[in-house]
Amino acid sequence: MPAPSPSTDTPTPATTTVVAHHRYGPPEVLVAERAPMPVAGADEVVLAVEAVAVSRAEAAFRAARPAVARLATGLLRPRRPVLGGDVGGRVLAVGAGVTHLRPGDRVLAQTGIAMGGYARHLRAPATAVLPVPDGVPTPEAVALAEGGSTALPFVRDHARVRPGTRLLVNGASGAVGAAAVQLAAHLGAEVTGVCSTDHVELVRSLGAASVVDRTRTPLEALAGPYDVVLNAVGTSSFRRCRHLLAPGGSYLTTVPGAGILVRTALRPVLRGPLLRGPLGGRTAAIAFTGLRPAADRLADVRHLLDLAAAGAVRGVVDRTWPLEEAAAAHAYVDTGRKAGTVLLLP
Structure with missing residues (x-):
């Protein structure tokens, strides 16, 4: 009522x-x-x-x-x-x-x-x-909007997640990471979440097929391969994760830095025929999702709230x-x- x-x-x-x-x-x-x-x-x-x-x-x-x-x-x-x-x-x-x-x-x-x-x-x-739709508590709606409005364009538009995509989310228990795990799992991806010991069960409950405790297994010790690595926190880099990527795979990050800005600008070249062979077509990029038009951001939040009302994701x-x-x-x-x-x- x-x-x-x-x-x-x-x-x-x-x-x-x-x-x-x-x-x-x-x-x-x-x-x-x-x-x-x-x-x-x-x-x-x-x-x-x-x-x-x-x-x-x-x-x-x-x-x-x-x-x-x-x-x-x-x-x-x-x-x-x-x-x-x-x-x-x-x-x-x-x-x-x-x-x-x-x-x-x-x-x-x-x-x-x-x-x-x-x-x-x-x-x-x-x-x-x-x-806010009925059945979605206001605090959860705010939480979903905070992380999901960044995670959704990364998962949907930049990672182009589809059924069978192998996705690793570093920082899977944070606001962006938690939303990314849920959205990718909803789209049919095989999600691996990386987080600290205290948050392993949370990440598993969000839909991750496997969870890596970063305090026990560093990224360098993982084998992959993954089609996409999404770095949702500032504890990783393309250099540390490149070995995890399948040929043609992408490293995406929400954290700006000089190196990633250069790689983003060079991404079309790195996918070209001259460098695709030596580098396996592996690329890295950052996306500034907060700079999208306000109408696009609000449309994404509306979609997230609809998914929450349907029980597909939660804040x-x-x-x-x-x-x-x-x-x-x-x-x-x-x-x-x-x-x-x-x-x-x-």
Whole structure:
């Protein structure tokens, strides 16, 4: 049963709580403060936030690591002090031009580089908001969107996974890795997941045909062959994984670096006849999935939520913190030990 619309007799508060950082640094730079209550423009909505993801990327933005991140976030100080790009909640108000949403709707918003989700209330373009299907809890929807919106284009478009594809996912218990394992298994791939000891059973439950405990078996000791190796964390490289690839295989990574950027640019040449023989056609590439058009990203999230409603995939939530304890959540993300997604629950 849909939630009732908020009463028009309820006064709108003048301010709300946000968590912001006004300088780069450790988790402690995140502080709770008061901000004006957002008001919906003609094509916008205001959400009462119920869950927001704390991603590895946002932790990197907070710390300005690597330093090149400042080109996007601000050279001297954060250009967007309130982080949070994957947000779930209920519609509180809609602008005059919004027709597909109404107050009370349970929704998911992807604000992209605009961020703003570490807050009790969020203003977002209506085009960045979509309903959450019945049967999919809001926290799980946020977790699935956070990892799945990166994993889906890698698995579907770049790895071109189909029945029988042999896929190894390094970092299989993280937000992106957990989604990639599920999506690839759903598409019929033979998935091998690499993770730490604590997460072996989780990765197996997500659909991996086999699971490698990286603390006992390093990547160099694996034999393969795999059609695709997806590196979903920064603990691998093409050099370390090249021996795992079948002829014509691909190493894909979500982690930028000078070497992989060069190999991505040279990928068409490396697949050409001059080098295909000596290198076996093996290539490496990175894809910046967050730079795709907003409409494409939202269409992917809609597809992910439909799969979740059908029981084909699920969002993996590791731990949750109250909004005001965002610094503790970031400290945990910084350890590199999370499984799935960490959430703030305002």
